[in-house]
Amino acid sequence: MATICALGLMSGTSMDGIDLALLRTDGVDIVEQGPGSFVPYEAAFRARIVAGLEEAKQIGQRLERPGSLAVLEEDITRRHADAVAAFLAGAAGSWGKPELIGFHGQTVLHRPQQALTVQLGDGQMLADLTGLPVVFDMRAEDMRHGGQGAPLVPAYHAALARSLPPGLARFPVVLVNIGGISNISFVPEHGDPIAFDTGPGNGLIDQWVAREAGVSFDADGAIAGKGTTVREVVSRYLAKPFFAQGGPKSLDRSDFTLAEAEGLNVTDGARTLAAVSAAAILKSAEYLPEKPKLWIICGGGRKNPHIMSDLKAGAKAEGADVISAEQAGFDGDATEAEAWAYLAVRSLNGLPLTFPNTTGCEKPVSGGVVVKPLP
Numbered sequence: 001m002a003t004i005c006a007l008g009l010m011s012g013t014s015m016d017g018i019d020l021a022l023l024r025t026d027g028v029d030i031v032e033q034g035p036g037s038f039v040p041y042e043a044a045f046r047a048r049i050v051a052g053l054e055e056a057k058q059i060g061q062r063l064e065r066p067g068s069l070a071v072l073e074e075d076i077t078r079r080h081a082d083a084v085a086a087f088l089a090g091a092a093g094s095w096g097k098p099e100l101i102g103f104h105g106q107t108v109l110h111r112p113q114q115a116l117t118v119q120l121g122d123g124q125m126l127a128d129l130t131g132l133p134v135v136f137d138m139r140a141e142d143m144r145h146g147g148q149g150a151p152l153v154p155a156y157h158a159a160l161a162r163s164l165p166p167g168l169a170r171f172p173v174v175l176v177n178i179g180g181i182s183n184i185s186f187v188p189e190h191g192d193p194i195a196f197d198t199g200p201g202n203g204l205i206d207q208w209v210a211r212e213a214g215v216s217f218d219a220d221g222a223i224a225g226k227g228t229t230v231r232e233v234v235s236r237y238l239a240k241p242f243f244a245q246g247g248p249k250s251l252d253r254s255d256f257t258l259a260e261a262e263g264l265n266v267t268d269g270a271r272t273l274a275a276v277s278a279a280a281i282l283k284s285a286e287y288l289p290e291k292p293k294l295w296i297i298c299g300g301g302r303k304n305p306h307i308m309s310d311l312k313a314g315a316k317a318e319g320a321d322v323i324s325a326e327q328a329g330f331d332g333d334a335t336e337a338e339a340w341a342y343l344a345v346r347s348l349n350g351l352p353l354t355f356p357n358t359t360g361c362e363k364p365v366s367g368g369v370v371v372k373p374l375p
């Protein structure tokens with residue numbers, strides 16, 4: 001299959017902005033990772049998305065856009081187009097001109113039990129504004145085949161694991177994405193990955209520090225650094241039914257709340273929620289066929305030193321190592337955007353995006369809608 005240059009766009013559950021990354025791939029091998037970038041949403045726009053999450057709860061059919069959601073979708077799409085233009089006008093443009101965009105959009109509702117997942121993002125509008133073909137809506141087909149519709153990044157995680165230099169690769173490798181929600185991909189030396197969402201990532205920490213300290217995230221874990229983990233609260237979170245079984249499973253941003261942390265002071269709350277994030281990830285090992293030997297941490301949560309130190313301590317007790325994406329030679333901020341570039345090329349080539357062991361779909365499923373700019 002032909003190698004092409006693709007541009008991936010991800011606006012994740014943290015709702016902090018748009019990640020962009022270029023990738024050269026044939027949809028199987030990662031031929032070359034290109035530059036990445038991030039365009040933050042300002043606080044007022046993030047607040048509009050948060051308000052949109054509430055309105056999205058009324059959605060019964062995935063194409064419905066009640067209340068302000070139609071306008072929000074247009075604005076999200078326009079911001080992606082502006083981000084692409086700025087990105088390609090800079091150094092990224094000289095690395096390569098993308099032939100295809102992989103567009104995630106903004107998840108506002110995810111109800112796998114109802115086979116309902118809604119990402120705001122108008123693929124045709126983005127194609128028209130950028131002049132490039134766009135692959136979007138990559139989760140729906142998986143759900144039509146009985147899958148959770150998430151996580152989708154495991155196909156790319158597996159390619160990353162297989163690209164590790166022999167000196168670093170200690171299989172089974174687990175790639176972890178700590179975004180608003182966390183998810184893992186278990187990659188054995190031979191065979192297909194096993195994947196599922198593992199629990200809250202940074203989402204609860206963000207909500208906690210926004211409410212208690214008026215900041216959008218706990219930068220470098222500074223607030224948590226002044227607090228202590230309250231074990232009883234961690235146990236209360238881990239006692240939730242979500243943790244009583246393995247995958248396939250996926251989460252909506254609202255599935256976990258701050259309820260269990262109420263009453264803590266601001267610093268203990270931030271530290272405890274970081275501990276919850278790490279403990280939830282480590283607990284996933286109970287549902288894997290073999291003990292992981294190497295954990296590689298991607299996503300914004302790797303910048304919280306408390307999540308990282310808890311992960312390292314827990315993994316060490318099981319004889320495993322924890323390293324950041326960068327220590328593995330990857331760009332941990334760009335992984336998801338790269339994944340959407342990779343998945344777009346797979347979609348174009350009719351290759352599966354998801355597998356029975358990653359989302360629970362009944363057979364490997366491709367997906368995504370491909371649109372071209374109108375003449």
Ligand SMILES: Nc1ncnc2c1ncn2[C@@H]1O[C@H](COP(=O)(O)OP(=O)(O)OP(=O)(O)O)[C@@H](O)[C@H]1O
Pocket residue numbers: 010011012013014015016177178179180181182201202203205206217218219220221298299300301303304336
């Ligand atoms: N320097 C930092 N210190 C601590 N936390 C950080 C730092 N930088 C980013 N984060 C956390 O990472 C989050 C963003 O992570 P990321 O971009 O991986 O999430 P996402 O892509 O929105 O989520 P998802 O994977 O759930 O779709 C921020 O909301 C913040 O909580």
Ligand SMILES: CC(=O)N[C@H]1[C@@H]2OC[C@@H](O2)[C@@H](O)[C@@H]1O[C@H](C)C(=O)O
Pocket residue numbers: 012013107110117149150151152153154177179180181182183197250251336
């Ligand atoms: C429905 C949805 O957008 N889910 C996200 C979310 O954020 C992390 C986790 O929950 C994961 O399942 C997924 O994103 C990643 C990138 C994925 O699909 O692989």
